[in-house]
Amino acid sequence: MPIDFSDNSSSIYSRPLDAAKHETSANTLPNIPSIGLSVPEINILDHQISMARGSTMALEMTRSRLQLCKGQINIPHADLRRQKLRQKAQQERENEFYRDCFRMFRQLIITIMESTQNLVLQYHFHPGKGPVKDPRLIRTIILLRVALDKSRAEETEAEKQLKQQWGVPSPLSSASGWL
Missing domain, CATH: 1.10.287 (Helix Hairpins)
Incomplete structure (x- = not known):
């Protein structure tokens, strides 16, 4: 069965923890126990920035934010470009x-x-x-x-x-x- 990449369930970040993974035949892959995902550590400063309606890379990589991004409707190219440029500037300040x-x-x-x-x-x-x-x-x-x-x-x-x-x-x- 080919994987449909437009399907959000194809990503571990976009499906709930209890959602079933894609079916594979028993002959192709051995039964390997799943490894638990580790959530990025959020420090006090990240939390304070979040409370001020800002964001940091640690916050953006949380499971809930990644799921939200995957579920968003397509936004116009110009808006997406402005958003990405703003995020890049924010990331540069955070990196500094x-x-x-x-x-x-x-x-x-x-x-x-x-x-x-x-x-x-x-x-x-x-x-x-x-x-x-x-x-x-x-x-x-x-x-x-x-x-x-x-x-x-x-x-x-x-x-x-x-x-x-x-x-x-x-x-x-x-x-x-x-x-």
Whole structure:
């Protein structure tokens, strides 16, 4: 039996969980247990953007949204083009936000690794020197504290900018949870 690609049941994303799959003969495929589908993780920021009637890639890939898209009637080419260009611009802004978050995280990791390496090398060359009131250790602690504070401030600013682009009201005290 050939598969009808116009039939929505041909896609795992467009049929309900309890819907039957296409029939195949018992001779062609072995009986393989089905693997459960994993739903994309929606984080707090995605949820806030959704509440402001915006969308992110994680939201667009949820089962319900994919089913809704498959069931939509055909829209005119000009409208579809405008919609896709708007979605592309939104995706670029979202990608920029996550790129900034990754850059901040990478910079924090580099600072931590350099500080750890300096402390290990210091201990290797001066094993008898204790850490109490050691100026290098104090400098390293201050350096790590400054790097963490800088990372938190940049993260908060990036999140604030993304929320402004989506029109999400920003609370006075943002609970930072990315890094």
